[in-house]
Amino acid sequence: MSMRVAVLTSGGDAPAMNAAIRAITRVGIHRNCEVFGVFGGLQGILDEQIHELNSRSVSRILHRGGTFLTTGRSEEFRTEEGQKKAAKILTDRGFDALIAIGGDGTMHALDALSKHWNGFLIGLPGTIDNDLYGTDYTIGFDTAVNNALGALDKIRDTAEAFQRIFLVEVMGRHAGFIAFHVGVATGASAILMPETETTIDQLVEKVKKARAKAKTSVLVVVAEGDELGNADTIGKKLNERIGEKCRVSVLGYIQRGGNPTHFDRILATRLGAYAIECLLGGESGGMVGEVGGKLIMTPFKETWTNKKPIDQWMLGLLDELSG
Ligand code: F6P
Numbered sequence: 403m404s405m406r407v408a409v410l411t412s413g414g415d416a417p418a419m420n421a422a423i424r425a426i427t428r429v430g431i432h433r434n435c436e437v438f439g440v441f442g443g444l445q446g447i448l449d450e451q452i453h454e455l456n457s458r459s460v461s462r463i464l465h466r467g468g469t470f471l472t473t474g475r476s477e478e479f480r481t482e483e484g485q486k487k488a489a490k491i492l493t494d495r496g497f498d499a500l501i502a503i504g505g506d507g508t509m510h511a512l513d514a515l516s517k518h519w520n521g522f523l524i525g526l527p528g529t530i531d532n533d534l535y536g537t538d539y540t541i542g543f544d545t546a547v548n549n550a551l552g553a554l555d556k557i558r559d560t561a562e563a564f565q566r567i568f569l570v571e572v573m574g575r576h577a578g579f580i581a582f583h584v585g586v587a588t589g590a591s592a593i594l595m596p597e598t599e600t601t602i603d604q605l606v607e608k609v610k611k612a613r614a615k616a617k618t619s620v621l622v623v624v625a626e627g628d629e630l631g632n633a634d635t636i637g638k639k640l641n642e643r644i645g646e647k648c649r650v651s652v653l654g655y656i657q658r659g660g661n662p663t664h665f666d667r668i669l670a671t672r673l674g675a676y677a678i679e680c681l682l683g684g685e686s687g688g689m690v691g692e693v694g695g696k697l698i699m700t701p702f703k704e705t706w707t708n709k710k711p712i713d714q715w716m717l718g719l720l721d722e723l724s725g
Contacts, residue, residue: 405499408492409501410439411472412473416541417666418667420468423469424674427456438455439454443474448478475507485514500519504525516687523702524685530546530573533574535707536708542658545660547584562619567646569624569637569648569650571625571634571650572625582712591620592622596627596629600630606640
C-alpha cells in the first residue's frame with residue numbers, strides 16, 4: 403500500500419520534533435508514501451501551507467531544537483467549521499493520512515477532526531511537559547529536564563557560595579514532571595507541583611529542617627502551575643515566614659530550546675518510524691508512544707482522560723534523599 407501523508411507540528415514546540423519529522427519523511431518515502439509538510443501547525447492546513455517533502459528536505463535538522471515546519475495554536479481549528487474546512491482541504495488535495503506531533507491540545511484536535519474526516523489520523527507525543535498518558539516519555543521532555551538541570555547546577559554554585567535559599571521556577575502549567583525530575587536530580591529540599599498539594603506551613607517546615615541540618619544551600623523547585631502560586635509569590639510568602647530573603651530564578655523558555663539529547667532523538671526517531679508502520683498496517687485514531695520499552699498506540703481520548711502518575715515511591719523518598 404502507498405499513501406499520501408501530511409505531517410505537522412502543533413502547540414508548544416519541543417526539542418526533537420525535527421527528528422520525528424525526519425523519520426516520518428524518510429521512512430515514509432522509503433515505503434512508497436508521498437510525504438507533505440504542513441507549515442504553521444493546524445492553521446497551516448486551513449491556509450493550505452502544504453508542501454511536498456523529499457529526503458533532502460529533512461537534511462540537517464536531526465540535531466536542532468524547535469521545528470522546521472514551524473508551529474502554532476489555531477483558534478479557527480477549534481471551531482467545528484474550521485475542522486470541516488480542514489477535512490475538505492485534506493480530501494480535495496488527495497490525502498490519505500495526517501500525522502500530527504504535539505501535546506494534549508493536538509490530540510484533542512485530531513480526535514475532533516476524526517468526526518469530520520475519514521482519513522487515517524495518528525498523533526505523536528511532542529511536548530516538554532510529559533503529561534500525556536500512553537507513553538512513558540514525550541518527545542522533548544528529556545532535553546528540557548537536562549536544560550533545567552544545567553541551570554540548577556549553576557544556581558547551586560552561587561547558592562552555596564552565599565549559603566542562600568533559592569526558589570527556581572520551571573515550566574509546567576498543568577504538570578509537574580519537569581519539576582519532579584529536576585528536583586530529584588538536583589537534590590532539592592522541596593518540589594512544588596500541581597499534582598501534590600503543599601501548604602506554605604509545610605514548605606516553611608521543610609526549609610527550616612534543611613537549615614537545621616546545616617545545609618549550605620537550600621533549593622526549592624517550583625512548577626509554574628503550582629497551586630501555591632509562582633516562584634515569586636511563594637518566595638515572598640516564605641520570606642515573611644522565615645525572615646530570610648529567598649532568591650528567585652525563573653528559567654522560562656530556555657528549557658524548550660537547544661539541541662535534543664540522544665534520548666529524545668532516539669525516541670522521536672522510533673515513534674516517527676512506528677507511526678508510518680502503523681499507517682501502512684491500517685491503524686488509525688490514536689497516539690503512538692513507548693511504554694516499558696514497547697511501542698504502542700493509545701486511542702486519542704485516553705491520552706488525556708487517563709492521567710500519567712508522578713512516581714509516588716520516588717516522591718516519598720525526597721525527605722530522606724535531601725539529607
Ligand atoms: O510546551 C508546554 C509549555 O512549556 C508549558 O509548560 C507552558 O506553560 C507553556 O508551554 C507555555 O508556552 P506558550 O507561551 O507557548 O503558551
